[in-house]
Amino acid sequence: MKTRVLSRLISPQTMALAAVLLVNWILFPGFFDIEWKDGRLFGSLIDVLNRGAPVAILAIGMTAVIATKGVDLSVGAVMAIAGATAATMVEAGWPAHTAVAVALLAGLACGLWNGVLVALLDIQPIIATLVIMVAGRGIAQLITEGSIVTFSDPTLIFIGTGSFLGLPMPVVIAATLAVLATLLVRRTALGLLVEAVGVNRSAARYAGISANVLLLAVYVFCGFCAAIAGMIVAGDIRGADANNAGLWLELDAILAVVIGGTSLLGGRFSILMSVLGAVIIQAMNTGILVSGFPPEFNLVVKSGVIILILVLQSPLSATLFLRAPKAKTGASK
Amino acid sequence: DGLQGKVVGFSQIGSESGWRAAETSVTKLQAEERGIDLKFADAQQKQENQIKAIRGFIAQGVDAILVAPVVATGWDAVLQEAKDANIPVILLDRGVDASEDLYLTSVASDQVKEGRVAGEWLVNTVGDKDCKIVELQGTVGSTPAINRKQGFEEAIAGKANLTIARSQTGDFTRSKGKEVMEGFIKAENGGKDICAVYAHNDDMAVGAIQAIKDAGLKPGTDILVVSIDAVPDIFAAMVAGEANATVELTPNMAGPAFDALDAYLNGGTVPEKFIITESKLYTPADNPQGEYDTRKGLGY
Amino acid sequence: MNRSLRPLAATAIIFLLCYLAAVIQFPSMLSTRVLGNFLTDNAFLGITAVGMTFVILSGGIDLSVGAVIGFTGVLIAVLISHFGMHPLAAFAVTLTIAALFGAAMGAAIHYMQVPSFIVTLAGMFLARGAASVISPDSIPINHDFYTSVSQAYLLMPGGGRLSLIGGIMVLVFVVGALVAHRTRFGSYVYALGGNTTSAALMGVPVARTTILIYTLSSFLAGLSGVIFSLYTSAGYSLAAVGVELDAIGAVVIGGTLLTGGYGFVAGTFIGVMLMGLVQTYIIFDGTLSSWWTKIVIGVLLFMFILLQRIVFAASAPRKKAFWKV
Amino acid sequence: MTEPATVLQARGVVKVFGQHRALDDVSIDLRAGEVHALLGENGAGKSTLIKILTGAYQATEGEVLLEGQPVRFADPLQAQAAGIGTVYQEVNLLPNRSVAENLFLGHQPTRFGFVQKKVIYAKARAVLATYGLDVDVRAELGSYSVAVQQIVAIARAVELSGKVLVLDEPTASLDRNEVDRLFDIIRQLKARGLAIIFITHFLDQVFAISDRMTVLRNGKLIGTSSLKDVSPTDVVRMMLGKDLEILHPVSTAAEGASGPVMLSFDGFGKPGKVAPVTLDIHRGEVVGVAGLLGSGRTELARLMFGVDTAESGKVTMNGKEISLRSPVQAVQAGFGFCPEDRKADGIFGDLSVRENLIIALQAKLGWFKALNRDEQLEIAGRYAEALDIRAANHDMPIKLLSGGNQQKVILGRWLAIDPNFLILDEPTRGIDVGAHAEIVRTINRLREDGLGLLVISSELDEIVAYSSRVVVMRDRQMVAELHGQDISPKIIVQAIAAQHQEAAE
């Protein structure tokens, strides 16, 4: 048991995170400084968590989707829709809780739409969710009529920038969601059933699992997560920027899940590892920010780090580093 | 009379910023006032879509074409095609690297000058004090980012007390502006070492202001904020004492463009090649509340 | 008719019906100008989509193509404008680099067993990043060769232009179709998409084929970059952002299954033309705001895949998923 | 008389998967012009050995010699080039490509680099004609039945085999006629001097065609001998390490012994799939379903389990009408179904043996009433023991188990829900003699426990061994119901074949 915990602690992910943090520290010696100011924690590490929260939340939903062998490209657009909905409603005078509820509903609805396309119409997930990826941002802009809707509603702002027990709200929300989602999938049968559907959807049906309902639920959950992330991002800048909110974040979310070790081919998944993946990505982004490199280098650095992590995770490096017998797995792929 | 009933195609870049949204809505407004049938095409940030749109307009036989070019290069061929079809083209808000006889006129600001105006304001404001500046650049490689950086650097060149300590891209967006500013603050001694932030547009400045506040500092006082565009929200910040200066980029590029077109089509007057809009500096002394109110309805 | 050709025929018919509907509303959409524009304006997308077809047929995906187009353009521009190279030499250098880049991605996908989605995503960051490191600024190319090639077209009656680059695209489609449907390599591509394990056991050289597929895709993306640079006479690091999604869309609309193994290069051609049609239609309409443009594109995409779904359901052989493990 | 030359040889081959030694110092030699049976229980290492011989796997230790020269095939392509053609276990072809392309992939004749499709089609038609197969060679392989696909796989391997032909369970999904035809071809190839490896679990087939045999047990070589020198009982003893009654006992499942009617299907059918079927299932009885390949047996089972939805008729259970629109409803009603295609519809390859065992029970319990780890361990342990499931541990992925053990896991999965009615579709396909006998015993035991069972099988001896009643399917229709004395292979064959006579008349 102890060795299992230990072997988890030295997974490629934790090694990657440690490496990225170390580099950040070398580039910027104050990186690990944390101070207590105005009743909340401050520091680059906190920033990493705070800025990583939206992608982490997306990654939670995305993990479930990917575990079923799917993918959801629409989450960025759904974020924009949720942010736009909440902002426009509070600006129109609705109470914040109504606005939040409607925004969440909008996310659920988008998820349901995706789920119907994937589960019932049997459309391939990439293409099915591409529809909202394209149209969703348009819908968000339709809601805001193309402008950035600035608001001053304290509740919405609190979601994005408030703090609880000294931690930024986004971190609190992401952590809570991660823990709840993990409990939900591991304390119930959901985790196993989702994995079963991802490993073999046909066999799942034969085993009496309501695979379609489960698929629907998973996409709905992903939409829900995206809506939360969307409100955080809007609350953070006190405005709904329909054109830019969540732009390309679907790629970061997928990347986080893959870095976390969940296979794009479905099956075994770990929500906490995906969250760790999101933190690694953000640590890298923050590192780029504090490094002082010219911005032209951002993407090159980012790809370098990703390649490094992939190499660390690949079976090839396992055989190289751990000297396990080199088995040719041609037929068991 | 006038441009009544004329068909004009407008190839817009996209809707990436508050300012751009305003330019679109002002253009539509201007067209409506003059009875122009405006064909609008949103290029979703892609030059290839703009070229497609222009060719589409040519194929439809429109009377004139407005284009806000996403990038300066790459227009010769399609502009030549428009010229061959005798359709006048007017450039809006950004210039191109093409032979001047390929377009009727260009209505744009001088982006280098915008940067310079911002820089000069800062130079005058800080005087001889040492001032570490952080810069929020626009999208890497975009013309306004390159020009505004250049203009600003020109203005502070030779002033040894002003240095750009850090410069990163904030992609012209609020959230990236905020995130990047947060990083800068951490990297510069909790923001205490930063004397001013220069943002290539107001959206990023608005994000930066929030980051400064979150760090427990006072934007506008502890850290000076200067940016470009003059969107309503930056005036709101000025009212709150949180922003210090903005250089106006008028969203009304279409007005002068239509005037020139009118004169050309109806009177045969060839307009001057470059109609440069004013790069007016606004500070809290310029009635920010009033500016806010007049701009609020323009679709920013 | 061969049953497997049915979706292709259906796609073609749907395209013609859409075109007809558009022409009824805007008669000038039938002009030779518009037809010429279809070829010229979509040349770079079409060429990329041919490469993407191979990748998708093999069951993979290539997200790096848009970035490779951007990178190619910048490199060519620098080589010509800053180093004074002749364009043809610059093309050779750049296409070689692009092909090697694809080979490296293919090798990573095969040997490291990382999904293509992730490898090519990293490739996308790398290519786009490398482009902006070379020059964030857009670089004009002023060379006689460029002027003559980009101005090379046949004037059709009605003012339409049949351009050289449009012709190159058609040629690439023809060659692509021949390679996919008439060569051993092509059959290996389909084999990989059908079932990698079976393919390996049947003696398909999986490693070589995978590497070649991504080499081809990157090479064609590079060629597309060449075309793009001819089209705009410039190189720009942000050129062709998001083209990978357009290319994937065109391939899928053309009837190729994203899971691999089924589809036609000719279908992709229709897919590209359909995307061009949608854009042209929106431009002719001219009343859609920025947001309605997106919504309409999304809705059309949806209607199309739905229609296709119905056609496929009617024509697909029973139990297709039978062998997929 | 001189010994025929040794063509292919393996010496001291060891193959290790992770911790597991799948092959331990195995040697085998194949002579020109012989059919060499490779025998052993499920998981003995037969497939692993031939994969090493043909370059699909690399041996951990040991060497392979072709005509006396050591060879190292990096992949199947190199083995093919050296004249070794292989049919791997479970058809490994491309359902998405044409029949012709499947036959010639990698060897298509080309001109100027272009594949000559016409030539290929003609050749393909000619090749398949020798197998008595007249199909559209341009059509997708996937549109044909498993049997057709199996023949295409064999034909492909034969075309590629200049020296050696390897057949890993080629007959598992063929019917008698097709097996006979295959044997004719094997004899011709043998006469041409090919060395042929033949893997099967049907002992009668081994004796019908093979010259020598090699037996593996638990990855170890037990021995090689001429078939002239051994009896079936000897072979079984070598395989299992113990004696086993290999002849099926006469059915003890007298019809009168079954209990009251539990389930009634009344006019149950779906146009285009299965013509309306009316059938009662009693407690404590086994209804055997016989029929030719493609006669609609699987379709009937799918319908009865709600995988496909019936469009006519009704089902009553203990007198009450029930709805069977999805497997979920079937499971709630206490049905279980072991599907024919284990890999595609049965196992969850990446999930553990334990999870595979409890998954149906878990699905029945719903999303929120999770079995905790202890309960899972207990249930998995219970059924693994009851069915003698052999796995190194229950946390290993099921895909690493041998076919027979996978089949038992799926059976165990359904026993865990404590079912009333079990549908087994070809439960013994690809299963070794030992496990085969065990499954037959289990079926009988379940019947005695009062379950109702519907068992589909192509092996008539087996059907006869456990059925209380036999129904016969033909052309997607239930055409006969046999009782008592009529339950014999001969009469079943007559019932199945009636159609051919009718057609001939």
Ligand SMILES: Nc1ncnc2c1ncn2[C@@H]1O[C@H](COP(=O)(O)OP(=O)(O)OP(=O)(O)O)[C@@H](O)[C@H]1O
């Ligand atoms: N890729 C693999 N990784 C790990 N273990 C494996 C792998 N392939 C096979 N095994 C194990 O090796 C052993 C031998 O398997 P093999 O498939 O050779 O058996 P077999 O004799 O062909 O059985 P069957 O009659 O069921 O086909 C089994 O215990 C199996 O679980």
Ligand SMILES: Nc1ncnc2c1ncn2[C@@H]1O[C@H](COP(=O)(O)OP(=O)(O)OP(=O)(O)O)[C@@H](O)[C@H]1O
């Ligand atoms: N893989 C397949 N692709 C296309 N048609 C099939 C396939 N399998 C079966 N069929 C067709 O479906 C019908 C019923 O098949 P079904 O599988 O129910 O028969 P079966 O009696 O169970 O035979 P088998 O032993 O082959 O499973 C047959 O007409 C057959 O030709």
Ligand SMILES: O[C@@H]1[C@@H](O)[C@H](O)OC[C@H]1O
């Ligand atoms: O903010 C504006 C930016 O979004 C646009 O692209 O160019 C002009 C800028 O001021």
Ligand SMILES: [Mg+2]
């Ligand atoms: Mg085997």
Ligand SMILES: [Mg+2]
């Ligand atoms: Mg069957």
